[in-house]
Amino acid sequence: MGVFIDGVEYAPASKSMAKIGVAITTHNRNDMLIRALEHHVRFLPAGAVLVVVDDGSRTPVSASGGVKVIRHNEALGIATAKNASLSALMDAGCEHIFLFDDDCWPVVDKWWQPYIESPEPHLAHSWNLVEIWSDSQHTASHASGGTVLYYERRVIDDVGGMRTIFGKYGCEHVNLSDRIHNRGWTTWRYADVTGSEKLFYECDRHEKNTHKTVAAAADLQHNASKGRDLWMTMLDDDQFVEYRQAENVVITTLLTGMEDTQRNGNMRPDVSLISALATSVRHGRLIVMHDRLVNPQMKTGNGIEVEFIQVENKINPYFGRWLHVYQLLRDKPNIGKVWVVDGTDVQQLRDPFDIAPGWLYIGQEQAAVNNEWLKRNHPDTRVQDFIRDNPELTLLNPGTVGGDRATVQRFAHLMVRYWFDDHIDFIHKWETGRAGVGDMGATQLIGYSSFADRLIYGPSVNTHFKSEKADEYARWKHK
Numbered sequence: 001m002g003v004f005i006d007g008v009e010y011a012p013a014s015k016s017m018a019k020i021g022v023a024i025t026t027h028n029r030n031d032m033l034i035r036a037l038e039h040h041v042r043f044l045p046a047g048a049v050l051v052v053v054d055d056g057s058r059t060p061v062s063a064s065g066g067v068k069v070i071r072h073n074e075a076l077g078i079a080t081a082k083n084a085s086l087s088a089l090m091d092a093g094c095e096h097i098f099l100f101d102d103d104c105w106p107v108v109d110k111w112w113q114p115y116i117e118s119p120e121p122h123l124a125h126s127w128n129l130v131e132i133w134s135d136s137q138h139t140a141s142h143a144s145g146g147t148v149l150y151y152e153r154r155v156i157d158d159v160g161g162m163r164t165i166f167g168k169y170g171c172e173h174v175n176l177s178d179r180i181h182n183r184g185w186t187t188w189r190y191a192d193v194t195g196s197e198k199l200f201y202e203c204d205r206h207e208k209n210t211h212k213t214v215a216a217a218a219d220l221q222h223n224a225s226k227g228r229d230l231w232m233t234m235l236d237d238d239q240f241v242e243y244r245q246a247e248n249v250v251i252t253t254l255l256t257g258m259e260d261t262q263r264n265g266n267m268r269p270d271v272s273l274i275s276a277l278a279t280s281v282r283h284g285r286l287i288v289m290h291d292r293l294v295n296p297q298m299k300t301g302n303g304i305e306v307e308f309i310q311v312e313n314k315i316n317p318y319f320g321r322w323l324h325v326y327q328l329l330r331d332k333p334n335i336g337k338v339w340v341v342d343g344t345d346v347q348q349l350r351d352p353f354d355i356a357p358g359w360l361y362i363g364q365e366q367a368a369v370n371n372e373w374l375k376r377n378h379p380d381t382r383v384q385d386f387i388r389d390n391p392e393l394t395l396l397n398p399g400t401v402g403g404d405r406a407t408v409q410r411f412a413h414l415m416v417r418y419w420f421d422d423h424i425d426f427i428h429k430w431e432t433g434r435a436g437v438g439d440m441g442a443t444q445l446i447g448y449s450s451f452a453d454r455l456i457y458g459p460s461v462n463t464h465f466k467s468e469k470a471d472e473y474a475r476w477k478h479k
C-alpha cells in the first residue's frame with residue numbers, strides 16, 4: 001500500500017539511499033594505489049566518501065578530487081590503519097562502510113549493491129576457500145578474506161573495531177568477524193555475497209606470480225605462529241573494541257553573553273583573553289567553547305590550531321561551561337584524557353596528562369571550606385550543611401579539573417544536574433536558598449561527596465593560588 005500526502009506518493013527510504021563510505025589502506029605501494037584510485041573514482045557510488053589511510057609509506061601518498069588522505073608518520077599496522085578508516089567513515093556519517101586493501105578494486109558499476117541490499121550487516125570478500133553454504137545471495141566459507149570488508153554502521157556502533165594485539169599483520173579482521181557473529185549480528189561466521197569474484201580485481205589472485213606482500217617477514221612469521229594461536233583461543237570473543245584513536249585535550253570556555261555573576265557584568269568577547277593559555281599549551285589539543293567570538297583563530301604553543309566551537313549559552317556562565325563540557329565529552333568518545341581550565345588566568349606548566357584513570361584531579365586554594373566568602377555567596381541549604389559538617393576541608397577550585405573522559409564527564413554532569421535541580425527545588429518551594437553566584441559551592445559538595453575516594457588536589461595540580469609564579473611540581477599555574 002502506498003503512502004500519499006497531499007496527493008504525493010512517498011516511498012520508504014531504501015538501504016541503497018544511505019551514505020556509503022570507502023576507505024583504502026596503503027603502505028609503500030604508491031604505484032599500486034594510483035591504479036586502485038583510478039578504478040575507485042570511476043566506480044564510486046554517487047555521494048560516497050572516499051578516504052585513503054597511508055600507514056607510514058616512505059614516500060607520503062597524495063590524492064586529489066576530494067579524496068581525503070590520513071597519514072601515519074610510521075607504519076602502525078593493519079589493525080590501526082583499518083581502525084583509522086573506520087573512524088574517518090563513521091565520523092563522516094556513513095551508514096555502509098567498505099574497507100579495501102590497496103591491491104584490490106571494483107571493476108563494475110554498482111559493485112556495492114549486493115552488499116548493502118543483503119540482510120547481513122557484515123560480509124567479507126573471499127575466494128579460494130572451502131564453501132560450507134551457498135545460495136543465490138550468500139556464500140559462507142571456513143575462513144575469511146580481508147581485501148574488501150563490508151560493515152553496516154550499527155555493527156561498528158555495537159562491536160567496535162579491530163584489536164591491535166595480533167601485531168601489524170594477521171587475524172585482526174577475522175577476530176572482528178568473530179565478535180560480530182558472536183554478538184548475534186550475522187548468520188554465518190564468515191560469508192560473502194555470491195559471485196563477488198565478478199565485482200573486484202584482486203592482485204593476489206590475478207597477479208599471484210609477480211605480486212608480493214609488503215608485510216615484513218617477521219610480521220608474517222608472527223601471524224603464522226603466535227598470532228594465529230591467539231586468534232584460535234579467542235573464537236568466542238564478543239567484546240566491544242574501541243577503534244577511535246584517543247586524544248588528550250584541554251577545554252576552556254569564553255561565555256560572554258550572560259552576566260558573570262561574580263563580577264557584576266559580562267566578560268568581553270575578546271579572543272586575546274585566552275592568548276596566554278593558548279601559548280602555554282604544549283601538551284594536548286586546545287578546544288575553546290564560546291558564544292560570541294567572530295571568526296576566531298589561534299595556535300597553541302605546540303603549533304596546533306585551536307578548535308573553536310560556538311555554542312548557545314542561556315545560563316550562569318560558571319554552570320554553562322559544565323553544560324557544554326558535558327555535552328562535548330558525551331559526544332566525542334575519541335577523547336582520552338581531558339582538562340577543563342579557566343581561560344583567562346590559567347597556564348600549562350608541564351605535561352598534565354600523566355594521570356591515573358578513575359581519579360578526579362582538581363585545583364585548590366590556600367583556604368578551608370569554612371570561609372566567609374563561600375558561606376555568604378552560596379546560600380543553598382545543601383552547601384551550607386556541608387560547610388557546617390566539614391569546616392576544615394581544603395577549599396577546592398574548579399578552575400583546573402582533569403581526568404579521563406568518563407570521570408570528567410561524570411563530574412560535569414553532576415554540576416549540570418545540581419544547577420537545574422536548584423531551579424526545580426525553588427519552583428516547587430522545596431528549597432529557598434539558591435545555588436549562588438557561581439560553581440564554588442557545588443564544587444565542594446560534589447567533589448568531596450561523589451569523588452571522595454578518588455580525588456587528587458594539591459601542589460601536583462596547581463600552583464599556590466594567586467601567587468603569580470610557577471613551581472616545579474604543578475601541572476597548572478592558576479593566577
